Amino acid sequence: MADIAIEFIDVVKKYNDVTAVDQINLSIRRGELVTFLGPSGCGKTTSLRLVAGLELPTAGQMLIHGRDVSRRPASERNVGMVFQSYALFPHMSVLDNVAYGPVIRGESKHKAHARALEILELLGLPNLSRRLPSELSGGQQQRVAVARAIAQQPEVMLFDEPLSNVDAKLRRKVRAEIRELQQRFGLTAIYVTHDQEEALAVSDRIVVMNAGRIAQIGTPEDLYDRPNSPFVADFIGDANLVDGKVAAGCFSAGNLNLAIPGEAGNARVSIRPERIVLGGSAKPGSISGEIVSATYLGSRMEYVIATNFTELLVSRPIAEPRLGLKQHVSLVINEKDLTRVS
Template structure:
């Protein structure tokens, strides 16, 4: 049982939450606690349950079973209108015919705050996020990144218990995504917001999150910091979903994992096993008597990716573009950073 201090520190709690749509189970008995001031991202492939989880927090869907608490209050049966939740939609959902200032002040005004007071608060938030000179503009007169910040400002103005981001960068040009995601993260930290973020983009999740919840088939596959999930995946699904990974079957004997041509140290019991090795943790050295061969190379701008054969094992290896280019057929020796090797079973 949680003590009072721990309970007060929690912003959102899923307790055995299930959501069914007819015979289909979209969310299958998840348990999760999100702390105040934390940005937690739900990540996973299409149909994994991440968006349904967000909609359950928002009150746009209600649990079929289990309980959902926000700020210590059970909201399992409460509609969206009775929850203190802010939402930033994919489309921003800004009112096109009113000013930026009125968009941001909208929430407080409909909650009964006097218009002058709501405008003063909205101006303060807009100034704080770098949009102070754009109060009187219409949304169509702003860039995509500016519209995104207005949508966040509008959510902040409501003083919600939690802000929800539903694929917030899906409508932002690819070149702007890095900048906008950094701005979202900076605003979340500056205002101390509790935020839940949904995306299918692994790099985006790694960049903005305190913790990531990876979902698969309606269940939580793993929860952890970005570093936890990338460096210490709990399964082949996680290793393969977040970044690239070499997934290799072999056998452990006396603290060594062996596959055809491969031998690396690992921990755990002897017996059949599988490991994940990240491509960037493998270094290649030109060696006339090297046991491996370059099978092919792919130019990716900032790096080269090589397919390397080692006995009966094929490995994907990532090298900085600044290193000398290797050609198919060249013999190489491998140096594997054991920090990039994770035993999966």
Template sequence: MSETAIEFTDVEKRYGDVRAVDAISFSIRKGELVTFLGPSGCGKTTSLRLIAGLELPTAGTVRIAGENVSTRAASERNVGMVFQSYALFPHMNVIDNVAYGPTIRGGAKKAAIERGREILTLLGLDGLEKRLPSELSGGQQQRVAVARAIVQQPDVLLFDEPLSNVDAKLRRRVREEIRDLQRRFNLTAVYVTHDQEEALAVSDRIVVMSQGKIAQIGTPQELYDRPSSRFVADFIGDANLIEGAVSQNAFTVEGLSLPLPQPAPDGPATISVRPERIALEKGDGVSKIRTATYLGSRYEYIVDTPFGTVLVSAPISLAPLDRGDTVKLGIAPGGFTVVEHA
């Protein structure tokens, strides 16, 4: 049996002359949580809708559980979806909301309710079966929406910006709940968000999209530590993009020479350095602190250097630096990656 749950092969979606999704190919393994991430208009939500069957591809093939579903409507696909608004029926209580899907598809209502109660108990919602959605907290409503999707035993569970309606203080807890549920039920899940931290926190892999194309696919650590382009480096977290040149397997720029972790061709190049990978030492350096900001868990510095301005993040355990201090700047081996060759 194939371990591939979802497969796109050269999938396009056009609206007139606009290519919302431009010939993308990827696969998602069973039991994997993959996030589509990118700026507004990049094609991530359209890709999710192509999996759901809410949109049909203009070209290419969509397979779910090994079957070609490219021309099948949403009702003909075994896919569950958790919407931004949760889309719970306000006039139905919790258990009727959860049992609605299997019942409307012709299943026995008694069996659907029994299965629904089991899932509600697993989600910590037992005792709330008779409440209306308006009597639940936002987090509880989300879990009901997840329960309603899981009860149908879908091949794939889709999350469309699921935390957009959750208070900022609750997002960490709710995203942890989503991840725990996905692992507990061994669900194949596809998640859409524009929030980089959220994507890094919940995903096995991330598909970064730009202008309808896939910019890079990888684990959170791969995308953060080894972005393949300026766009990915700049979009995932904070990055210092430093322009210089590669010569004899070293990157050089005024006042700085860094041995490359992997061989690269000579010539002009750009590296990406994360703010926390830069070390500052107070002394007779050629760089100067422009601004120093205390952020509780870390210090953040804007530093003027011979090769431009950089952002530096330093742990709170280090002695603070002040605006105007002269510093030496260092980058740890392996603390950077080449993202562009001229």
């Protein structure tokens, strides 16, 4: 299809007896930012390197804009990459770093510098063009690394955990800048991270990976609100995973009884901590519990509440009245906030 930029077709990557990527099938549209998310060793970085040509597949095909690049080296793919370490040349100025790709491809230094200055202007870095990387902050180095990749006019942009070396306060700002630039230039991008909040913030779609396989693909909202397995529910944000039974269209666990679609039998459901409503006294349709821990987290309180069937994590805004340890409370869970995951 003309609007497909990247395709994985039955892609497998093995290292001796270890299967790092196991039979992946995925299509990424032009101008889309797709994030590979998962724990260490899940295959997300290997998948990125397969697109870049830094690794070649053991089996299957890699296509970029319809061209089979499965056996082509990195030098024959028009792909820009932003590494964890930024990989800026320490002896070169910001301007020369950004212009480096076009210059080595044979473009005149004058023309390459002119384009580099335009991109630095767009990124808000024109006054830093003569500085060395060592004279920049982490956030500035990150933007220079992005500028250098954009200057190559790549068909595809790859981000390998780009915020791992940026301090916590800068991450929110830099990730917003990366997303804004990707949309402004209409770049097709793959973004690798193990940070769930980062993935939710920057992505059009997220590919959750586990043990070399794709566990689920969807928009941030899909994955958060409709996880398809206990692994995805627990990995994307916090989740209460509750075991019970489904009979006659009702899920039951202890004194929790809520309507739910699906087949009868043993079931596990996911309930997000912030969707549970707390009250000080019993209400119709509520369950009762006792607070066994209360944690202050600045913008919210997190409570662990013991019920007659399990302990539930509950997150409430800090503006709500504070509740104390051993306090008996009612918990209200709406049917729409229950997601069956097994």
